[in-house]
Amino acid sequence: MSSYMPPTDDIGFLLKSVFGFDAQIAALPGHEELTADFAIAVLEEAGRFCSEVLEPLNRPGDEEGARIVDGAVVTPKGVKEAYRAFVEAGWPGLSGDVAFGGQGLPRVVQILLDEMLSATNMSFGLFPGLTRGAVEAIAHHASDELKAIWLPKMVAGEWTGAMALTEASAGTDLGLLSTRAEPVGDGSYRITGTKIFISSGDHDFGGNIVHLVLARLPDAPKGVKGISLFLAPKFLLNDDGSLGERNAMSVGSLEHKMGIHAQPTCVMNYDGAIGWLVGEPGRGLNAMFTMMNAERLFVGIQGLGIAEAATQKGVAYARERLQGRSLDGARGPVPIIEHADVRRMLMTGRALADGCRALAIWTALQMDIAAGHPDAATRAEADGMVALLTPVVKAAFTDFGFDVAVLSQQVFGGHGYIREWGMEQFVRDARITQIYEGTNGVQAMDLAGRKLSLEGGALPKRFFDLVRRDVESAAATAPGAKAVWAEVLAALARLESTTAALQAASQSDAAAVGSAATDYLKLFALTAIGWMWVRMAVAARAGDTPLEQRKVMIARFYCERLLPQTQGLAAAIAAGSSSTMALPEDLF
Known part of the structure; x- marks a missing residue:
């Protein structure tokens, strides 16, 4: 099978020709000297690591899987x-805060590294x-004290992190969780409870593993307002900062999963584990959502990575596989890439992967602007765009990633169903992205x-006004691209009218949003990606x-x-x- 090729040419086109990376980033303090060429050079090196070190471990890691030996996880x-x-x-x-030893590069560079990690070894990238x-x-x-103790080694990767939210009786409805946190009297707490589905909950890399655990204080009210967030490490620290005794937490078992077998997804038991409060009491969900929103964007990029890798392998196979005759019947057997249905599948994969990457870069640039622009109004506007796009990136990218993995598997025919070719692993691995960090239905809601x-x-x-301005500008400057911009304007009109109708219907129909949400998110995503294709077509039209x-x-x-x-x-x-x-419930 062909090896993964980091899409740095495509990234360079997007950063330079579509988004004007140099000018946008130069407006952010601390990034005045950063250029697209530098970012691309960094990503080329990252791509080599991913393709040469991580991709060769992907299938063997899937087949071997993480396991527990003598009570400890072995990867x-x-x-x-x-x-x-x-x-x-x-x-x-790479994008870590320089105050804690990070390199401080923009989020846009980070998400492109995340794409390549996900494309080559999704289990590792977690x-x-x-x-x-x-x-x-x-x-x-x-607190500043907790930051000083834990962040430098976490930013460096010497210590890793995990988020412990879900319990057997508390999934999406975290208000039902029962894990308890009892104050010790010295500022620490003893945490008791069991969490499930904890990715990266344990491993054998050495160093510490910092768990962020949602739990209830003794006097906490029921519901989400009674939840607090605690930092509980695998190892407690000695006075000199070195690793000390093992905390009272253990891996009860590993989940037996459909995919990401190399990633240890743990049932974690906290048996009076020592932890420290993060943020204010009763505001744990607010603090955890900072992590969850970051992870939702990251999971969307996982979908993009799978789509890119699967499409690459589908194209390589279609060029080599000989079967059937040419369209005029004069030649045969021919590479199956000549067949219209195979082309439809590969073109769909390429259109979605390239379009999602463009929207991911735009969203990441908004994150960088929201974090660092000197003008408060500009920061607030960018932050709003990130909030709006977060569920779209998470849900649409992972839906499309799974769809593209299935299409690329189909290109392989029967070989796509056989483990040795690697395509069935893409399908299995991609499936979890639609579920964790909030199911895609939750994102749509x-x-x-x-x-x-x-x-x-x-x-x-x-957002709609921004899209319209861009597309109308393209109509004025690139009339030759009418096949692109006219369809996007039509889709935008549908999106706007549907948005207004849905908002109105929700005032009188309690089920209006729930029944429409998933379709609405896809409508929104297809239109937004169409906007990206307008920008790409305009940038490429004279080349x-x-x-x-x-x-x-x-x-x-x-x-x-696709846009129809x-x-x-x-x-x-x-x-x-x-x-x-x-339909009445008893008739289902």
Whole structure:
């Protein structure tokens, strides 16, 4: 099988020609000298690590899986050594705060590294990805003392992080959780309870593992307002900061999963484990959402990574596999990439992967602006866009990632179902991305039920106005790209009218949002990605390089073959909730 090729040419085109990376980043203090060329050079080196070190471990790690030996987690052969090499190369601290030893590069560079990690070894990528989310929660909410103790080694990757939310009786509804935290009297707490589905809950890399655990204080009220967040490490620290005795936590078992077998997903038992409060009592969910929102964006990038890797392998196989005759019947057997249905699958994969990457970069740039722009109003506007796009990136990218993995598996025919070819692993691994960090239905409800009403409804309107300005500008400057911009304007009109109708229906129909949310999120995502294809087509229209020619052709395919789905989605939403809710429960 072909090896993964880091998409740095595509990244360079996006950073330089589509988004004007140099000018945007130069406006942010601390990044005045940063250029797209430097970012691309960093990512080229990261891509080599991913393709040469991590990808060769992907299938063997899936087959061996993480396991428990004498009560301790053992990761598959080579993973421990790869993680050490990852840390020694400095990759964990790429976007980390320089105050804690990080390199301080923009979020946009980080998400592109995350894509390549996910494309080559999704199980491995979860270790640094979850650590970074924990770092963000601690940095935003913990005391200065806790930050000073824990963040430097977490940012460096010497210590890793995990988030412990879910319990057997408390999944999406965290208000039902029962884990307890009893004050010791010295500022620490003893945490008792069991958590399930804890990715990276334990491993054999050495160092510490910092768990962020949701629990209730003794006098806490019921519901989400009674939840607090605690930092509980695998090892307590000695006075000199070195690792001391093992904390009272253990791995009860590993979950037997459909995919990501090399990633230890743990049942964690906390038996009076010592921990420290992060943030204010009763505000734990607020603090944890800092980590969860970071992870939701990260999970969306996992979907993108799977889509890219699966498409690459599908294209390579289709070029080599000989079967059938040419369209004119004159030649045979021919590479199956000549067959129209195979091309449809590969073009769909390429259109979605490239389009999602563009939207991911735009969103990451908004995150960088929200974090560092000197103007408060600009920061607030960018932060609003990130809030609006977070459920879209998480849900749509992972839905599309799974769809593309299945399409690429289909290109392989029967070989796609056989383990040796690696395609069935993509399908299995991609499936969890639609479930964890809030199922995609929950993300859709967040978008349609909450995000549309932010800023009194002005937030989505600002986004729609931005898209319209860009697309109308393209219509004026690139009339030759009418096949692209005209379809996107039509989709935008559907999205706007559907948004207004859904907001109105929700006032009188309690089921309106729930029945429409998933269709609405896909309608939103397809339109937003169409906007990205307009920008890419305009940037590529005057060029004659193979990459630019490809962009123009794929933009047309996206708008003619994928964007029309918005018509059906809008019609389904307009039908309302009555048929969804009509069937009595006992007739299901």
